[in-house]
Amino acid sequence: MKLKETILKDCFIVEPTIFNDERGYFYEKYNQRKFEELSGLSGDFVQDNISKSSYGVLRGLHLQKGEHAQAKLVSCLEGKVWDIAVDLREDSPSFGKWIGVELTEENKYQLYIPRGFAHGFAVLSETAIFSYKCDNYYNKESEGGIIWNDPDLAIDWKLPPNDIILSEKDKAMPKFKAKNF
Structure with missing residues (x-):
């Protein structure tokens, strides 16, 4: 396993070591000790x-607020997604910036x-199975989010707008400037 830094402070890509042979492959998806050694962060998930979604589904941008905030370690187990993270920490040098990473x-x-951070993803393949490891429990009262097409963030979701499928909740998210975080 190795970590690759991104332009967002404290947000990084985890690249596993994959062992391939004629039978298939093997890799260690998560190892708390290695994660903590490499990142210097707690790996207490x-x-x-x-989640399973079909092509065009966009989930996000979601977050948990306050004491229920969550760090996440996300991956795509089947298919392909365009995964987005947005830094909402006002004291961060990368506040208001986002990255996109293709997870496959x-x-x-x-x-x-x-x-x-706020998080979301768009499904680029016919279907996708997506995995989230969270370091805090979900709390409905602490939900927050940002509208997917916020003009200030100008996120490229890698999908034609007419192909995007949203939940009613995601259609009603506030703009970034509303600071619903």
Whole structure:
């Protein structure tokens, strides 16, 4: 496993070591000790979530606020997604900036997203199975988010706008300037 820094402070890509042979492959998806040694961060994850979505589904931009904020380690187990992290920490040098990372079943990359970030992804393949490891439990009352097409963030979701499929909740998210975080 190795970590690749991104332009966002404390947000990084986790690249696994993959062992391939004629039978298939093997890789260690998560090792708390290695994660903590490489990142200097706590790797205490308490909740795993899985979602399955079809092409064009855009989930996000979501976050948990206050004491229920969550760091996430996300990956795509099947298919391909364009994963987005937005730094919402006002004291951060990368506040208001975002990155996009293609997570696929082939590259097996994971994205570590610290607390204080919004997160979302768009499905680029026919279907995708997406995995989230979270370091805090979900709390409905602490939900927050930002509208997917916020003009100040100007996120490129890698999908034609007419192909994007949103939940009613995601259609109603506030703009970045509303600071619903």
